[in-house]
Amino acid sequence: MTSAHKTLGIVGARGHTGAELIRLVAAHPALELVFVSSRELDGQRVADHVAGYAGELRYASLDADAVAAQGADVVVLALPNSKAAPYVEAIDKAKPDTLILDLSADYRFDSTWYYGLPELTREKWRGEKKISNPGCYATAIQLSIAPLKDLLAAPPVCFGVSGYSGAGTTPSDKNDPEKLRDNLMPYSLTGHTHEKEASRHLGVPVEFMPHVAPHFRGLTVTTNLYLARKMTREEVMQRFHHAYDAEPLVHVVDEAPWVSAVAGRHHVDIGGFTLSADGKRVVVVATLDNLLKGAATQALQNINRAIGVDELTAIPTTP
Numbered sequence: 001m002t003s004a005h006k007t008l009g010i011v012g013a014r015g016h017t018g019a020e021l022i023r024l025v026a027a028h029p030a031l032e033l034v035f036v037s038s039r040e041l042d043g044q045r046v047a048d049h050v051a052g053y054a055g056e057l058r059y060a061s062l063d064a065d066a067v068a069a070q071g072a073d074v075v076v077l078a079l080p081n082s083k084a085a086p087y088v089e090a091i092d093k094a095k096p097d098t099l100i101l102d103l104s105a106d107y108r109f110d111s112t113w114y115y116g117l118p119e120l121t122r123e124k125w126r127g128e129k130k131i132s133n134p135g136c137y138a139t140a141i142q143l144s145i146a147p148l149k150d151l152l153a154a155p156p157v158c159f160g161v162s163g164y165s166g167a168g169t170t171p172s173d174k175n176d177p178e179k180l181r182d183n184l185m186p187y188s189l190t191g192h193t194h195e196k197e198a199s200r201h202l203g204v205p206v207e208f209m210p211h212v213a214p215h216f217r218g219l220t221v222t223t224n225l226y227l228a229r230k231m232t233r234e235e236v237m238q239r240f241h242h243a244y245d246a247e248p249l250v251h252v253v254d255e256a257p258w259v260s261a262v263a264g265r266h267h268v269d270i271g272g273f274t275l276s277a278d279g280k281r282v283v284v285v286a287t288l289d290n291l292l293k294g295a296a297t298q299a300l301q302n303i304n305r306a307i308g309v310d311e312l313t314a315i316p317t318t319p
């Protein structure tokens with residue numbers, strides 16, 4: 001694939017992450033949005049549903065063969081978990097050099113797919129045309145632990161709180177604003193997919209306890225790390241600065257970041273580095289927008305790289 005203009009389609013474009021990608025792709029100089037699929041919005045104008053999109057494209061209800069028949073250069077699968085395989089199969093049959101990016105958890109444990117968390121894995125990309133995008137919590141967890149990975153005395157313990165857009169649009173307790181009002185809902189307290197995903201890709205076991213809260217977008221992961229030796233706050237911060245100062249989408253900050261400040265923005269904030277009195281335990285706080293760096297923005301970083309343009313093309317960065 002060269003860096004020339006590419007066509008792109010989104011399967012599952014009615015959803016939260018699909019809508020964010022539509023906005024990002026619409027402003028992209030090298031990508032043309034050629035189809036967006038939704039069963040529920042079949043025939044309706046995208047511009048009537050996605051603020052900030054001004055084109056004439058309409059949603060279409062497309063099964064796997066119909067998606068493959070579109071012949072797009074890039075296909076993003078933004079479907080719920082366990083739905084991707086028929087689309088991958090049909091595209092492979094019709095046009096095997098298609099770049100497929102899957103937003104779900106379906107291929108995050110498949111070593112034939114590139115796992116794209118650019119700040120940690122971009123050097124491992126070997127031109128794969130199949131890219132698995134990380135989970136939103138798993139992104140925050142891995143970025144919080146990676147700089148101290150060689151100094152762990154025990155599995156890191158991560159306390160996560162997400163806005164309810166993380167639970168998608170299929171109605172459930174986890175995205176019901178009435179049930180979430182004045183509430184914090186714990187779920188999957190051991191064995192969450194993102195616990196397994198972060199453990200696999202970091203190569204160290206991680207423990208994760210997720211919760212969902214009444215805000216719409218943005219998540220916080222507060223991680224407790226037991227250290228094999230005594231450290232100072234300056235040493236810990238130095239490691240994070242060394243790891244991320246050249247990364248426009250990871251901001252190392254002094255204070256513990258607030259989720260409200262990162263909502264609608266494309267980067268991760270990591271900060272609040274707090275040591276125990278004996279210097280052998282540190283707590284780190286990370287926030288990101290689950291729909292952006294946790295999904296659509298990260299997807300675009302991966303696609304940009306794979307089509308041969310600058311990784312940050314069409315991604316607004318702010319200091």
Ligand SMILES: NC(=O)C1=CN([C@@H]2O[C@H](COP(=O)(O)OP(=O)(O)OC[C@H]3O[C@@H](n4cnc5c(N)ncnc54)[C@H](OP(=O)(O)O)[C@@H]3O)[C@@H](O)[C@H]2O)C=CC1
Pocket residue numbers: 011012013014015016017018037038039040041077078079080081083103104105134135136165166167168169170290291294295
């Ligand atoms: N929300 C988030 O914060 C994040 C989500 N992800 C992952 O991204 C994927 C999409 O998430 P999100 O946008 O929140 O999901 P949504 O529930 O908001 O949207 C799902 C989309 O898939 C379509 N869809 C649902 N069921 C089927 C089906 N059986 N066959 C075909 N299409 C279907 C829906 O449209 P229609 O029913 O109209 O066809 C809709 O467009 C998920 O795998 C999720 O785990 C990853 C990181 C973060």
Ligand SMILES: CC(=O)N[C@@H](CCC(=O)OP(=O)(O)O)C(=O)O
Pocket residue numbers: 081103104105134135136137162163164165166167168174193194210211212
């Ligand atoms: C609040 C909420 O429910 N969040 C989702 C994570 C969203 C995400 O990244 O999901 P995938 O791993 O499925 O892509 C969850 O805990 O499953």
